[in-house]
Amino acid sequence: MPVIIDDSTKVVVQGITGHQGAFHSGAMLEFGTKVVAGAVPGRGGIKVNGIPVFDTVSQAVRLTGANASVVFVPAMNAKDAVIEALDAGIRTVVMITEHVPLHDSVLLVQYAKFKGSRILGPNCPGLASPGRGKLGIMPNMIFKKGSTAVVSRSGTLTYEIVNELSESGIGQSTCVGIGGDPIIGTDFAEVLAMFEEDPETESIVLVGEIGGTAEEEAAEFISRKVRKPVVAYITGRTAPPGKKMGHAGAIISKGKGTAGSKVSALLDAGVDVAKIPDEVPILLRAAMRK
Amino acid sequence: MKLKEYEGKQLFRRFGIPTTEGYLAKGPGDVREVTTPLVVKAQVQVGGRGKAGGIRFASNLEQVRKAVSEIIGMDIGGQKVAEVLIEERVNVDGELYLSIFLDRGTRLPMLMIIKEGGMEVESSDPSMIMSWSLSPFIGMPDYVGREAALEIILDAGPAAQLAEVLEKAWHLFWQMDCELLEINPLVRTPDGRMLALDAKVVLDEDAAFRHPDMAVVEEGRTQLEAEAKSKGLSLVQLDGDVGVIANGAGLTMATLDVLALHGAKGGVFLDLGGTDDKDVVQEALALVSKAKPRVILVNIFGGITKCDTVAEGIIKAKEDLDIDLVVRVRGVNEAKAREMLREKGILAMHELDEACAQAARSRRR
Numbered sequence: 001m002p003v004i005i006d007d008s009t010k011v012v013v014q015g016i017t018g019h020q021g022a023f024h025s026g027a028m029l030e031f032g033t034k035v036v037a038g039a040v041p042g043r044g045g046i047k048v049n050g051i052p053v054f055d056t057v058s059q060a061v062r063l064t065g066a067n068a069s070v071v072f073v074p075a076m077n078a079k080d081a082v083i084e085a086l087d088a089g090i091r092t093v094v095m096i097t098e099h100v101p102l103h104d105s106v107l108l109v110q111y112a113k114f115k116g117s118r119i120l121g122p123n124c125p126g127l128a129s130p131g132r133g134k135l136g137i138m139p140n141m142i143f144k145k146g147s148t149a150v151v152s153r154s155g156t157l158t159y160e161i162v163n164e165l166s167e168s169g170i171g172q173s174t175c176v177g178i179g180g181d182p183i184i185g186t187d188f189a190e191v192l193a194m195f196e197e198d199p200e201t202e203s204i205v206l207v208g209e210i211g212g213t214a215e216e217e218a219a220e221f222i223s224r225k226v227r228k229p230v231v232a233y234i235t236g237r238t239a240p241p242g243k244k245m246g247h248a249g250a251i252i253s254k255g256k257g258t259a260g261s262k263v264s265a266l267l268d269a270g271v272d273v274a275k276i277p278d279e280v281p282i283l284l285r286a287a288m289r290k
Numbered sequence: 291m292k293l294k295e296y297e298g299k300q301l302f303r304r305f306g307i308p309t310t311e312g313y314l315a316k317g318p319g320d321v322r323e324v325t326t327p328l329v330v331k332a333q334v335q336v337g338g339r340g341k342a343g344g345i346r347f348a349s350n351l352e353q354v355r356k357a358v359s360e361i362i363g364m365d366i367g368g369q370k371v372a373e374v375l376i377e378e379r380v381n382v383d384g385e386l387y388l389s390i391f392l393d394r395g396t397r398l399p400m401l402m403i404i405k406e407g408g409m410e411v412e413s414s415d416p417s418m419i420m421s422w423s424l425s426p427f428i429g430m431p432d433y434v435g436r437e438a439a440l441e442i443i444l445d446a447g448p449a450a451q452l453a454e455v456l457e458k459a460w461h462l463f464w465q466m467d468c469e470l471l472e473i474n475p476l477v478r479t480p481d482g483r484m485l486a487l488d489a490k491v492v493l494d495e496d497a498a499f500r501h502p503d504m505a506v507v508e509e510g511r512t513q514l515e516a517e518a519k520s521k522g523l524s525l526v527q528l529d530g531d532v533g534v535i536a537n538g539a540g541l542t543m544a545t546l547d548v549l550a551l552h553g554a555k556g557g558v559f560l561d562l563g564g565t566d567d568k569d570v571v572q573e574a575l576a577l578v579s580k581a582k583p584r585v586i587l588v589n590i591f592g593g594i595t596k597c598d599t600v601a602e603g604i605i606k607a608k609e610d611l612d613i614d615l616v617v618r619v620r621g622v623n624e625a626k627a628r629e630m631l632r633e634k635g636i637l638a639m640h641e642l643d644e645a646c647a648q649a650a651r652s653r654r655r
Contacts, residue, residue, distance in 0.1 A: 075496060076499055101500070102392055102467070105397075106399065109397050110397075110427065137594065152540070156537050156540060157543075157544050160541055163621070183394065217395070237550065239543060249394075276642070
């Protein structure tokens, strides 16, 4: 089973009539994704990019068989939108929305667990599997089909690194953006576990940043469970403590969450850590030869 | 959004957490009659005020006025003290540290209680610390008060009172969208009451739409940071001399890191986010140039933000601003952007490393 998205994945886009929803539902179709429905309260019956729009997610599920949702709904209404998707039986919810209140994320993560479904994000670019499809907003043209998997807390920095890989002739199996918020539905370790199991993935790139201890936990998981070669890049080495560096989760507080601690945890776990993004493909080739 | 002590205590009273009463003073002229021993406390949004001398005890009018005039105007962690809270000094039989916060690892709220409160809780003996994960579906279970009383206070006596404080603290934490609620110290008085002597509350800015009555101005932001925020842009002022504009937090941080490898330091950092509007780019350049960097490095990976839109914004900004610029564009419409910039005599680089090296060089000119 490939990672999160497979040939049976059928997507409903919540908030498809908005600027972002309309643009990215089109881009997802172009990438080969089965986008089967949109869901927007009060807008049922219209079409966007040829995709039928329904008033409720449960209608979309009943009439199109949608089993994954990509959420572009504004932060104020995102909680209700995700609960609606989970109640309709959606198995994978990708929350693109930024600035979701933290308590809403806490509640949604627990509710998804209770329902046995997965949330990716919030504040994430989603995931892409070249040749199969994508759930989210990653730019189509950077990808090249291959066997390196990428997991990241960042958006554009991921694109930068994926592009770097593609230009060096290294294709990707699946690229997952887990999101830049302090509370997220799927963390590094969960994605790494899927990459380790995935027969299409031969090597892994992890892109982390300052704040929290997710990279340290990932390092611990890698040393115990991951046999495939892993290369990492950590950003925020020069960030001062106490400042939120753009992402809500990117903050060094009380001496915790520094780039130095993450880099040394990863090095201890046998992961090569690149100093600049351009170094990632070089280290990856070297790690593959080991 | 960090609240000051007196704002936190207003919330405590609203939610029924027993706390001390007092009044605010902006100068010695505001001091009222003194009938009992008092404590004068600086009202700032940063920790460490006790160590910095921002808390004084005083027993008569003269002492209180002296304490007020000495604390007002103090610099505590970069914040100038503008007001003090004057409260009755409480006799204490025992004290605890109590906090509820969002734990990133478990993705759940967590309650933490430490046996001794005070200024040194960070270095507490781990055996004195107890913590409980809390479910948003359940809230604060009653047993926690009993367990904490038995295992931390070593006395079942105050269990019911502690449980009541815990339940009210939970209601405040959850209903007000707190990132952190900290009571340090929570004390027991000789007559057996529990009182919150201090209040530290951090509210989630992203939930502000649910709490229109909590319009608190965030301090600790520079003027330029506040100006950028009012325009919907994320700007952080640092202490170097290169201005950095990039799209996305991760890419912006990476740009600062690569600059540092070339011996240059970011002086201001602006994340364009997911805009595709040339006016926003122009505005961003105007904002960053206000910090007077020696050079501005623009690093764009085009996706939603298209490179040619950025080029248009740069060209417009260049008309009004005399700035030394290094540009690097990749991604959507990069060739078009490079051509537009070249026509205006602006060199657009290809590689991040080379652009950072160039920015580091030009700042030495």
